[in-house]
Amino acid sequence: xxxxxxPTGKNKDGADIYAIDLENNTGTKVRxxxxxxxxNSFKIINKSxxxxxxxxxxxxxxxxxxxxxxxxxxxxxxxxGRYANRIAGGQISIEGKTYELAKNVGGATLHGGLEGFDxxxxxxxxxxxxxxxxxxxxxxxxxxxEQFPGTLDVQLTFELTDHNELILSYEAxxxxxxxxxxxxxxxxxxxxxxxxxxxxxxxxNASHYLxxxxxFTVTGKLIDVTGTHHDFRHGKRVGENWDxxxxxDQTYVLDKKYGELTLASETTEPVSGLKLQVYTTEPVAHxxxxxxxxxxxxxxxxxxxxxxxxxxxxxxxxxxxxxxDFPSTVLKPGDVYHQTTIYKIIx
Numbered sequence: 001x002x003x004x005x006x007p008t009g010k011n012k013d014g015a016d017i018y019a020i021d022l023e024n025n026t027g028t029k030v031r032x033x034x035x036x037x038x039x040n041s042f043k044i045i046n047k048s049x050x051x052x053x054x055x056x057x058x059x060x061x062x063x064x065x066x067x068x069x070x071x072x073x074x075x076x077x078x079x080x081g082r083y084a085n086r087i088a089g090g091q092i093s094i095e096g097k098t099y100e101l102a103k104n105v106g107g108a109t110l111h112g113g114l115e116g117f118d119x120x121x122x123x124x125x126x127x128x129x130x131x132x133x134x135x136x137x138x139x140x141x142x143x144x145x146e147q148f149p150g151t152l153d154v155q156l157t158f159e160l161t162d163h164n165e166l167i168l169s170y171e172a173x174x175x176x177x178x179x180x181x182x183x184x185x186x187x188x189x190x191x192x193x194x195x196x197x198x199x200x201x202x203x204x205n206a207s208h209y210l211x212x213x214x215x216f217t218v219t220g221k222l223i224d225v226t227g228t229h230h231d232f233r234h235g236k237r238v239g240e241n242w243d244x245x246x247x248x249d250q251t252y253v254l255d256k257k258y259g260e261l262t263l264a265s266e267t268t269e270p271v272s273g274l275k276l277q278v279y280t281t282e283p284v285a286h287x288x289x290x291x292x293x294x295x296x297x298x299x300x301x302x303x304x305x306x307x308x309x310x311x312x313x314x315x316x317x318x319x320x321x322x323x324x325d326f327p328s329t330v331l332k333p334g335d336v337y338h339q340t341t342i343y344k345i346i347x
Contacts, residue, residue, distance in 0.1 A: 085318030187309030198239025
């Protein structure tokens, strides 16, 4: 196991950004930036013996800071917080008090607001080489940031095992009741040549998905996947019967016991022979096939267009803070927020 830190640039405020490289004993390598806790690369030896990077992104940190990229921003590889997905009307109510949040899309609050955790430089709290290569990153979100209440202390630990598992362990504490729903937004493509993910084979252990309005905001209604193109329970090619214009941008309620670490999603690609399994303690997984991605000058000068990657965003129910029937996303003083998600690669 090996961990190295390398200075790699500065953000717009002049804060130092580091690349943290994790390497296991089988040759798998993961690079993480402390800016946005971005998973910059995830390199695996495929069945042909070639090293293959399975996440979309840029060759260096400058790509993630580029005004052109930020103008049509897809959150490549970054943490999402304080609150993943859309909060209807940019408004929440906690213990009888209403908070008007920063709105950034269609009158809603998306992925934490105007400047979420994805654009923050995180503290490198610790690194370790045993039992796994890992790094602990921390960020303190002050009371009122993006109009959320309470000072929130967050730590995210990445560990790379010899079983090609990248384990993401989240913890958070607050000094006042607040809303929290964290996830990670890596875009995967398991094909050695890149291109569309429509020929990937996808399975999701979910019997229901969440209805969304025209602004992609969850309404509170659960819909049975039976007889719809959202039925991934037995697995199928991503493009088999999808909406060819929009692909997938949908939240699936996992068939599981609340809080239990279980297999949520499994994706395979025939050419590389790679399989990505996603395990999580979270109750839902949001599948997004990058319909709105338009990025130039990515890794090796590659351009990323619609359907060039897929995200499996494990989290609590989007907009759950406003829907009483959904699991609570309120964190109170004295309680600790916990979440674990594992990306496991099988060759």
